[in-house]
Amino acid sequence: MERREEECLTPGMIDGYLGSLAGKGRSSSSLESYRRVLKGIYEYLPEGKTIREGTGAEWKSYLEGQGFSPVTVDCRISVWNGLVQYLGHREWQMDDFRREKGEAQPELSRAEYLKLLSMAKHMGKEKAYLIIKTLGGAGMRVQELPQLTVEAVRRGMVELEYHNARQKRVLYLPEGLRRELQGYINREGLHGGAVFRSLEGGPMARSSINYLVAIVGREAHVDEGKATPRGLWKMYQNTCMGIRADVSALIEQAYQRMMAEEQLAVGWDA
Structure with a gap:
């Protein structure tokens, strides 16, 4: 079967990849972290949402230009590599993080x-x-x-x-x-x-x-x-992603509590 030189990334593809990760036993916090990174990839893409071999390198340069730390960039590129492997395009992975040929490596807890x-x-x-x-x-x-x-x-x-x-x-x-x-x-x-x-x-x-x-x-x-x-x-990457997911959840909860308190104080029906 001839390989495509580009793909149109869809929300369905992203959901399918997340489903495959869930099937491998990923925790809910890790899945949420993956979802945010994948959403970032999707939003970064121009109209048409086309990805190809050079997209990973372009996105990496974009992240670095936005001031993200090297560890954060590494973690996000790891998600990119997993996504394109799931889509059948191992050749689109970033070389720095490309896995050895063969079966996917079991993950250390x-x-x-x-x-x-x-x-x-x-x-x-x-x-x-x-x-x-x-x-x-x-x-x-x-x-x-x-x-x-x-x-x-x-x-x-x-x-x-x-x-x-x-x-x-x-x-x-x-x-x-x-x-x-x-x-x-x-x-x-x-x-x-x-x-x-x-x-x-x-x-x-x-x-x-x-x-x-x-x-x-x-x-x-x-x-x-x-x-x-x-x-x-x-394992180090997954640990960092899990911590970031937990921190993000705490921030969201704190923000929702603040909004609820403000609603009680100055809401239209308060």
Whole structure:
């Protein structure tokens, strides 16, 4: 079957995608967050609501121009990628976030993430513990780990560069993690450079990081498809989206209460 070069996005397509997510067990708060992002995509599109291969990149540039934080942009692009995959256009996904070919990756839950941390601690694998926490707790991508340096830990923030320094983002380390990283640095006698290193002294290879996480995952009885750096990153994104959905719901409730109080005070029939 010949692939279309463009599609007309309809509310029915969006509802269908949300229905597929609900069928995978997504929480109501996550679904509401997805719905808002998808509504934003729909409203961004010009008359005709046509999407094509370059639409994701154009929307990303628009979001950045509106001043959204890199984490927020990443989360929204993740929704775009899921939508176009659902529509049968994996080739329209943004390359930075495109999944490996094959079946969709099972998703790591927050409880399973905590199991990984607990098991790494139980096994005495401090490096694995810190890598898991940096990926899943702080939201760093595995390819960015070499940029987590001794100097960055001292500052409490990492200035990350990717796409040959054409794009940048700043990641602030949670204080608890920063203290743990500093303790590890002190015990390892590191004075500069990458925090996570190979036996030869250079930054750890991705294959070694994958292996460390997988070992902990097996001992923690977490599905091997979930106990991966990619699974940790996706869990971080889903957690952020759920929190934003909860905060948005609280804001809406507070606003409705305020309107009700004003209605009692100055409503037409008050």
